[in-house]
Amino acid sequence: MSDTLLSFEESLEKFDPAMGLEVHVELNTNTKMFCGCPAVFGGEPNTQTCPTCLGLPGAMPAVNAKAVESAMRIGLALNCEIAEWCRFARKNYFYPDMPKNFQTSQYDEPIAFDGYLDVEIPARSGEGTETFRVDIERAHMEEDTGKSLHVGGATGRIQGADHSLVDYNRAGIPLIEIVTKPIMGSREKAPEIAKAYVAQLRELIVALGVSDARMDQGSIRADVNLSLAPAGSGGLGTRTETKNVNSLRSVERAVRYEMQRHAAILDEGGSILQETRHWQEDSGVTLSGRPKSDADDYRYFPEPDLVPVAPSREWVEELRGTLPELPREKRARLQKEWGFSDLEMRDTVGAGALGLVEETIGAGASPQAARKWWLSDMARRANEKGVDVADLGVAPTDVARVQELVDEGRINDKLARQVFDGLLAGEGTPDEIVAARGLEIVSDDGALGAAVDKAIEANPDVADKIRDGKVAAAGALIGAVMKEMRGQADAGRVRELILERLS
Amino acid sequence: MPEITRQEVEHLADLARIDLSDAELDQIAPQLSVILESVASIKEAAADDIAPTSHALPLTNVFREDVVVPGLTAEQALSGAPEVDQQRFSVPRILGEEA
Ligand SMILES: [Zn+2]
Numbered sequence: 258m259s260d261t262l263l264s265f266e267e268s269l270e271k272f273d274p275a276m277g278l279e280v281h282v283e284l285n286t287n288t289k290m291f292c293g294c295p296a297v298f299g300g301e302p303n304t305q306t307c308p309t310c311l312g313l314p315g316a317m318p319a320v321n322a323k324a325v326e327s328a329m330r331i332g333l334a335l336n337c338e339i340a341e342w343c344r345f346a347r348k349n350y351f352y353p354d355m356p357k358n359f360q361t362s363q364y365d366e367p368i369a370f371d372g373y374l375d376v377e378i379p380a381r382s383g384e385g386t387e388t389f390r391v392d393i394e395r396a397h398m399e400e401d402t403g404k405s406l407h408v409g410g411a412t413g414r415i416q417g418a419d420h421s422l423v424d425y426n427r428a429g430i431p432l433i434e435i436v437t438k439p440i441m442g443s444r445e446k447a448p449e450i451a452k453a454y455v456a457q458l459r460e461l462i463v464a465l466g467v468s469d470a471r472m473d474q475g476s477i478r479a480d481v482n483l484s485l486a487p488a489g490s491g492g493l494g495t496r497t498e499t500k501n502v503n504s505l506r507s508v509e510r511a512v513r514y515e516m517q518r519h520a521a522i523l524d525e526g527g528s529i530l531q532e533t534r535h536w537q538e539d540s541g542v543t544l545s546g547r548p549k550s551d552a553d554d555y556r557y558f559p560e561p562d563l564v565p566v567a568p569s570r571e572w573v574e575e576l577r578g579t580l581p582e583l584p585r586e587k588r589a590r591l592q593k594e595w596g597f598s599d600l601e602m603r604d605t606v607g608a609g610a611l612g613l614v615e616e617t618i619g620a621g622a623s624p625q626a627a628r629k630w631w632l633s634d635m636a637r638r639a640n641e642k643g644v645d646v647a648d649l650g651v652a653p654t655d656v657a658r659v660q661e662l663v664d665e666g667r668i669n670d671k672l673a674r675q676v677f678d679g680l681l682a683g684e685g686t687p688d689e690i691v692a693a694r695g696l697e698i699v700s701d702d703g704a705l706g707a708a709v710d711k712a713i714e715a716n717p718d719v720a721d722k723i724r725d726g727k728v729a730a731a732g733a734l735i736g737a738v739m740k741e742m743r744g745q746a747d748a749g750r751v752r753e754l755i756l757e758r759l760s
Numbered sequence: 761m762p763e764i765t766r767q768e769v770e771h772l773a774d775l776a777r778i779d780l781s782d783a784e785l786d787q788i789a790p791q792l793s794v795i796l797e798s799v800a801s802i803k804e805a806a807a808d809d810i811a812p813t814s815h816a817l818p819l820t821n822v823f824r825e826d827v828v829v830p831g832l833t834a835e836q837a838l839s840g841a842p843e844v845d846q847q848r849f850s851v852p853r854i855l856g857e858e859a
Contacts, residue, residue, distance in 0.1 A: 286826050287827065287828055288824075288826050288827065288828050288829075292829075293824070293827065293829030293831070294829075294831045295828050301834065301847065302834065302846065302848050303834045303847055304837075306837045307831030308832070310831075311832070311837060313840075319822065319823070319824035320824060321823070321824055321826050322823035322824065322825060323825075323826035325823065342820070344814060349775070351777055353849070353851040406846075406848065409853070419853055420843075420851060420852055421852075421853060422845050422848035422850055423848055423851060424847075424848050425837070425849070554771075554775055556775065558814075559814035559815075560814075561814060561815065563822075564815055564821070564822050565815070565820045565821075566821060567820035567821055
C-alpha cells in the first residue's frame with residue numbers, strides 16, 4: 258500500500274515543518290565503552306565479547322576514559338556546555354540485540370548540552386552560501402547494540418522471520434548520540450538543511466578524528482523526526498521518527514517524503530500517528546514501524562555499577578585546546594588563501610573535491626589550475642564512471658605534476674587530458690605516460706617551421722589576409738599546424754612563426 | 761502515602777515480561793505498596809541539605825585506560841546459549857518489532 262503524498266510546494270503552502278535530528282556516532286576507540294573488548298568493525302561473529310558486554314553475572318563495567326574524552330571534544334566542537342557532574346543510567350528494555358536487557362546510556366544528565374552547529378547551505382538568493390544555526394539539545398554517551406540477522410522468512414525483514422541470529426561484537430561499542438532542538442523556520446530548505454547538518458556534523462567528527470564516520474558502515478547513523486504545523490501557527494504537530502536513514506542523500510529524501518506524507522494526511526483532516534518509521538533506500542519511501550506504546554516506558558534509573566563522571570574544568574579546557582580547526586573555519590581560510598569566489602568554493606565543496614584541491618595545491622599547483630582539473634576533467638570522468646571524484650584513482654600529486662608539465666611548456670591542456678587517460682588506464686606516472694605516448698610538444702623550430710610553411714602553402718587566401726594585416730585570420734593557420742603536429746605544439750609559438758613569415 | 765494500584769502492577773509486570781495471574785496481582789499489589797511505604801520512610805531521615813544519591817561511595821571519575829584486554833573466545837561466549845547457528849546466538853523471532 259503506497260502513501261498518498263501532497264506535492265512539496267503545496268505542503269509548504271499549508272504547513273510549516275519542524276525537524277529534530279538524532280545522530281549516533283560510533284567512536285573509534287580501541288575498546289568498548291565499559292569493557293576492554295576490541296571495538297573494531299568486521300570481526301568474526303562473537304569473537305569480541307566478555308562477561309561485561311554479554312551481560313553475564315558478575316560483570317564489572319568500567320568507563321573508557323578515551324570515550325569520555327571523545328564525547329567532551331565532540332561537545333566542545335558543538336559549542337556545548339560540559340556537565341560538571343553527570344551519571345550513566347539504565348534504559349530498560351527487552352530486545353535480543355541488548356544482552357543485558359538494558360542499555361547503559363545517559364538520561365537527564367548528558368555529558369554535553371546546549372550547543373549549536375552553524376550549517377552552511379546554498380543561499381536563498383542563489384548566490385554563495387548562507388548560514389543556518391542548528392541548536393544542539395544534548396550529546397550523551399551510550400553503548401551500541403549487537404547485530405541481528407533475521408533468517409527463515411523473507412530476506413532480512415523481521416516479519417516472517419523464524420528466528421534471529423545475534424552477533425555481540427558490536428554490543429558495547431561507544432556511541433555518542435547528538436540530539437538537536439526542534440529545527441524551526443527551515444521551510445522549503447528543510448530537506449537541504451537536514452542533509453547539510455548531517456554532512457557538516459560528519460565533517461566535524463572527521464576533523465576531530467573520533468570516529469571512522471562511515472555512514473555506509475553504520476558508524477554514523479541518523480534518525481529524522483518530523484512534524485508539520487499549520488503554516489504561520491508557530492506550533493508543533495505530532496511527529497514521526499524515521500530510522501534507518503543511512504546516507505546523506507537519504508536524509509534529504511526522507512525529510513521531503515515525510516513532509517509530503519504528513520501534509521496529505523493533515524490536509525484530508527486526518528491525524529498523524531506518533532510512530533517509528535523505516536526508510537526504504539531502494540523505493541525511497543518510509544514504512545510504518547511500530548506505534549509509540551507502553552513499551553517505550555524505559556524506566557530509566559541511575560546506573561549503580563558506575564560512579565558519576567565529573568570532569569574538572571582544567572580537563573575541559575585542556576580538551577578545548579586540542580580542538581582542530583573546524584571545517585567551516587577551514588573552508589573560509591582556504592577560500593581566502595586561494596582567492597576563490599563563493600561560487601567556485603561552493604562547487605569545489607559540492608563536488609567533494611575540497612581535500613583533493615587542497616592537496617594538489619600543496620603539491621605545487623596554482624589554486625585555479627587545481628580547481629580546473631578537479632572540477633572539470635576529473636568530475637566529468639568520475640560522473641561517467643559513477644564514482645566519487647576521490648575514488649577515481651587519480652592522485653593529487655599526479656594532477657600537480659601534469660600541471661607542472663603544462664607550465665613548463667612540455668605539454669598543453671589538450672595533451673594533459675591524454676595524460677589523464679593514461680593515468681586512469683594505469684599506464685604509470687605522468688612523466689612515463691608522456692614519454693610512452695610521445696606526447697611532448699615539439700619545440701624544434703625546424704619541424705614547426707616546416708609545418709607552418711605547409712599550412713601557408715595550403716591556404717594561400719588566408720595567408721593573403723594576414724599579409725593585409727588581418728591578424729585574426731591566423732587562427733585558421735594555427736589550427737592547420739596543430740592538426741599537422743597532432744596537437745603536440747605550442748600554439749603561441751606557432752602563431753609567432755606564422756606572423757614572422759607573413760609580415 | 762505511596763500506593764501502587766493493581767493496574768500499575770499489571771503494567772510493570774508487562775514491561776518486565778512477567779506473566780501474573782489475577783490471583784497473583786491481587787496478592788502482590790498490596791505487598792508492593794507496603795514495600796514502597798517502607799522505602800518512603802527514608803525520606804524522613806534525609807534532611808533538605810542532603811542531596812539524593814545513587815551511590816554509597818563519594819567517588820567520581822573511575823576510568824579505565826583504552827587498552828584491549830583478552831575476552832572470551834566465540835566458543836566460550838556461545839557456551840551458555842540454548843541454540844547456536846552460524847557462530848551466533850539463535851533466538852526466537854521477534855514479533856511486532858522492527859529491524
Ligand atoms: Zn566486553
